[in-house]
Amino acid sequence: MSKDGNYIHRSPRPPIDNQIPLNSQNVSMVDFLLVRTRPFSNQSALIDAASGRSLTFEELHSSIRRVSRNLIARHGIKKRDVILIFAPNSINFMVAFLGIVDSGAIATTVNPHYTIYELRKQVDDCGATLVFTVPELWDKVRDLNLPTIMLSTGNMRDAADASVPLTQFTDLLEEAFENPPIPDQCDNLGVTLRNNLNDDNDDKDGVTAALLYSSGTTGVNKGVVLTHMNFISSSVMVMMEQDARGEAPNVWLCFLPMFHISGLCNIAFTSLCMGNTLVVMAKFDMEQMFMLVERYKVNNIFMAPPIMIALAKQGKVTRFDLSSLGRFISGAAPLAKDIIDEVASLYPDVKVIQGYGLTESCGIISLVNPLMGAIPNGSTGTLVSGVEGKVIHTDTFKPLPPHQLGELCFRGPNIMPGYFNNMEATTITLDLEGWLHTGDLGYFDNEGRLYIVDRIKELIKYKGFQVAPAELEGLLLSHPEILDAVVVPLPDDQAGEVPIAYVVRSAQSSLTEKIVQKFITQQVSPFKRLHKVSFVTSVPKSPSGKILRRQIIQKLRSKF
Known part of the structure; x- marks a missing residue:
């Protein structure tokens, strides 16, 4: 993984140039x-799952x-x-x-x-x-x-x-x-x-x-302009992974929504470009998913983190023949290490892979490639072919070296040209050198592996300390009696903001607020401790699996 004096990271994968048409x-x-x-x-x-x-x-x-x-x-x-x-x-x-x-x-x-x-x-x-x-x-x-x-x-x-x-x-x-x-x-x-x-x-x-609509870094839905070239580039970046493995066309399953960039480009368009067979589900159903794997010998399943969490919580499924499965690929939000470990242990013959992308990058930025050696759990892999990345300080905007946390920026042929009829938002997000400022907080390690920590605007500021909700959510999900969780800031006169959690317990759980707080306190610094825990029946999420944190925060703040 090469990086210059400005700490620009480049993909270790083969160049993309010879894969793109003149x-x-x-x-x-x-x-x-x-x-x-x-x-x-x-x-x-294409195969319709229902009919x-x-x-x-x-x-x-x-x-x-x-x-x-x-x-x-x-x-x-x-x-x-x-x-x-x-x-x-x-x-x-x-x-x-x-x-x-x-x-x-x-x-x-x-x-x-x-x-x-x-x-x-x-x-x-x-x-x-x-x-x-x-x-x-x-x-x-x-x-x-x-x-x-x-x-x-x-x-x-x-x-x-x-x-x-x-x-x-x-x-x-x-x-x-x-x-x-x-x-x-x-x-x-x-x-x-x-x-x-x-x-x-x-x-x-x-x-x-x-035009696919995204909240981007400014919080209001905007039309992301995606060109034919964006789609071609993004598909080639994923196709090169299958080509590198020397695989013949195989079978993919699509239940992630096609109105979202992941379902539309990363799965559907890319799968078709590779000559793969795409089995299409109108909506997700766990039982039907396993049935389709058995019936059509599905090889690859892209899924959002909530489905990966459900896989980990329900234990190994043995009533279906899942021998064709080769990969579970997760994106849309950070996935806790414990969840990855659990799914990998339940399905040892299936590679559990994380990736990262945005609507503004036509769905792909980085991907774990097992052929490149062991990737530590929690990493979303290395940059895909043709993409450059850097990390900048959130206040000074200066480039940061490996292992330092800052805003993630990327550029490449898959990056959008801008937002539809919104020059102000485009100028905020795309700089004059073509860097996409993602609003995501993360870092690269010395080997060029990418780690996503959280959204910058969703960071909780506790007495000047930054608390990443995703970190606490990952810890909460590691508890065997917690099915889902979300952490948000609660306004506080002295601290500015304090982290609180909404937790979904398993049906037979006897967890109390104090037990959950103690569980977190034993694992984090004092400024990251949960000040309140409420139990709920579900956590609101988008169809692609992202926690609707802003929606929760707005409801919470309306009470104060």
Whole structure:
């Protein structure tokens, strides 16, 4: 791991340059996918977990192009129009997304649990002109008064009086145009870009493919502009891991939501680009997950920390054949060492791997690679190919050497060009040298391994000392009777803030506040001790597994 005088860390992995097509700033991510997967045309690309319905890569290619051309011809979609996908995971979700970006339009995805207010806020911000959804969500969509395409069939009696055009997704799959030829070589992709994308000379950072909304470092949801090049780069960074292992295409399971960058890019798009078979679950269910592993011989499962915690707490599962499993990959939030150790001991033939990324980095920054030797638990591995990193002091902004805690900054071809129509937030987050200031607190060790400690703005300031909530949460989760926990600051006149915890006990637990406080006190410095413990039935989290700490803090502060 090399680092210069400014303590810039670089990836120990092979260079990414020879994996990226020439003229890459003008390359369509769909053309990239089609070229990569041409050899696998008769292999299953997507399988629906509930119905068993599947698409081969050849069928996927055809479906994408039909959706793309019918959007242009029948719905009048133009370059840079924004199209919203408001739906749970499905095969059609991925076909719709790829069809949208292939048409030259921009896809924006929305959490299906959003309220009407939250949905309207995103639509107003991005200016969406068309919606893909499902009948179950029509009540939230109808008031948008936008043309709507239903990704699935269902009870549409409530839509009989709709004042906007309604179309079934199957109508977009009608063969209205002859499929254009797939380019022979990735290096020629730049000249085969769709005609309606060709004149983006004013878009110096590449053609925009998607707007995914993130709170970023400033706390308010903003549209993260992600280009075709961002998606291609991010997928190549993950693909190189499978190529390095010399693995043939295998089977991945996707239950992380496709509206989130992890499910959309790290799992779905990347998996397809590798020629892997992707088994798609509409939502997570532990029993169904194990059943699908057995049925489809799943090799890799990406999961959020709460699922990894549940795996550790429930003990080894023996009623299903899990012999095909090779990797559990966790991201979205730091995972405690004790949890990693427990899962690894329960499933000794499965490698437990941590990774780290952000929406602003198109989902990937670092990843543990077992081929590079032992990685200490708690590390999110080393930087992926093509990414540089540094740590800066949170007050002086000066670069810091290894093992010193500060704000993590990264740059590379997967980093967003900015936030949609928000120059102020872009300027705060991206500096003039292209560094993405993440708002995450962490450090590199001497070997270039990355450790994520917490969010800077979520640090608890106790008499000038910084307390990282994630550290205390990890300790709490190491207790056998604690299923989940969150630590937040409580305003205090003398200390400024003190750490308190909300804890989910197991059903038969007899834990009390004093027992939990003593358990933590025995393991931490005095300024990190818990001043209050409350027992709750659940900890609020996003669909990607991140604790909604800000939501808890706001409710807590409203009481004072």
